[in-house]
Amino acid sequence: MAKKEVTVEEKLRALFDLQLIDSRVDEIKNVRGELPLEVEDLEDEVAGLNTRMEKLNDDLSQIDDNIKGKKILIEEAKTLIKKYNDQQKNVRNNREFNSLSKEVEFQELEIQLAEKHIKEFKAQIEQKKEVISETKEKLTERQTHLKHKKSELDDILKETEKEEQALIAKSEEFEKQIEERLVNAYKRIRGSVKNGLAVVPIERGASGGSYFTIPPQVQMEIAARKKIITDEHSGRILVDPNLANEEREKMAKIFSKI
Numbered sequence: 654m655a656k657k658e659v660t661v662e663e664k665l666r667a668l669f670d671l672q673l674i675d676s677r678v679d680e681i682k683n684v685r686g687e688l689p690l691e692v693e694d695l696e697d698e699v700a701g702l703n704t705r706m707e708k709l710n711d712d713l714s715q716i717d718d719n720i721k722g723k724k725i726l727i728e729e730a731k732t733l734i735k736k737y738n739d740q741q742k743n744v745r746n747n748r749e750f751n752s753l754s755k756e757v758e759f760q761e762l763e764i765q766l767a768e769k770h771i772k773e774f775k776a777q778i779e780q781k782k783e784v785i786s787e788t789k790e791k792l793t794e795r796q797t798h799l800k801h802k803k804s805e806l807d808d809i810l811k812e813t814e815k816e817e818q819a820l821i822a823k824s825e826e827f828e829k830q831i832e833e834r835l836v837n838a839y840k841r842i843r844g845s846v847k848n849g850l851a852v853v854p855i856e857r858g859a860s861g862g863s864y865f866t867i868p869p870q871v872q873m874e875i876a877a878r879k880k881i882i883t884d885e886h887s888g889r890i891l892v893d894p895n896l897a898n899e900e901r902e903k904m905a906k907i908f909s910k911i
Contacts, residue, residue, distance in 0.1 A: 662878040664831060665852075665892050666900055668839060671827045672852040673904045678820050679849050681813045688806045695799040702792040709785045713778060720774050723767040730760040730767070819911040835881070842888055852890045854897035860884040867891070 737753045737760070744750045828836050842851035853861030855872060865886045867875075875882050876893040883890055 659832075660878075661880055662896075664835060665878055665881065665890075665896060667827060667831045668835065668852045668890060669854075669892050669897060669900045670904055671824060671831065671836075671839065672850065673900065674820055674824045674827060675843065675849065677908060678817060678824065681817045681820070684813060685806065685809050688802065688809065692799065692802050692806055695795060695802060699792065699795050699799055702788060702795060705788055706785065706792065709781055709788065713781050713785070716774050716777055716781070720771055723771050723774070726767045727764050730763045734760045816911055820908075823907070823911070839890070842883075842890065846887065846889065850889065852892060853884075854892050854894050856894070860887060860889060860891060863887055863889075 734757050737757045741750055741753045744753065831839075839851045843849050850861065853863075855861070855867060855875060858872065859866050863884065863886060865884070867884070871882065872893075874880065875891050876895075878893070878896065881890060
């Protein structure tokens with residue numbers, strides 16, 4: 654049995670139906686708007702703040718270790734001072750006494766330097782704690798904001814996901830009814846126009862969404878539905894208003910069941 658040939662009118666109807674389905678999917682995506690990107694940006698920001706918190710806490714830990722190291726150095730220096738002072742009591746000459754005095758002086762300088770470093774480290778700790786407090790506050794605020802935005806997105810997804818999936822399946826189903834060459838042309842036009850409208854009806858003598866008037870002769874050819882005609886300005890595929898209205902009514906019934 655020979656395969657029934659698809660008429661140009663049937664092709665135009667199928668293309669306009671496909672456009673109506675894809676436009677409905679676009680509407681659903683527009684409802685979500687920038688939310689998915691906002692959520693992604695917030696997740697990145699929260700992750701960055703968590704990393705910063707970890708780095709700041711590691712810095713604090715390192716400074717604590719540095720202070721401990723300086724305190725050990727001070728205790729060692731004090732032990733050496735005591736040792737040198739005890740040795741000075743048993744020296745045999747001034748040269749040995751002076752040598753030990755220099756050692757004591759050196760250890761005293763080591764203690765002063767270590768105490769200076771400890772003071773600097775403690776100042777760094779206060780500074781770090783201040784930054785940690787600010788970062789923690791910002792992190793809490795961003796986490797709360799993220800939770801709110803995620804909840805908002807989840808609510809929209811719950812409302813629209815089922816319909817979107819059904820429409821995408823319907824779009825694929827309708828694509829199979831149209832020859833590949835036309836589907837590719839449709840997708841190419843859809844990708845090149847801002848609102849994603851590749852198939853539009855004539856409205857008030859012009860291409861839908863356009864201000865360029867279509868000559869009466871071309872309008873008659875479009876209404877005859879004998880060949881696929883594109884708008885010379887936008888490249889969109891054109892259909893007559895009657896066909897568009899009939900297909901809108903038909904697809905509205907399909908949409909109401911999804």
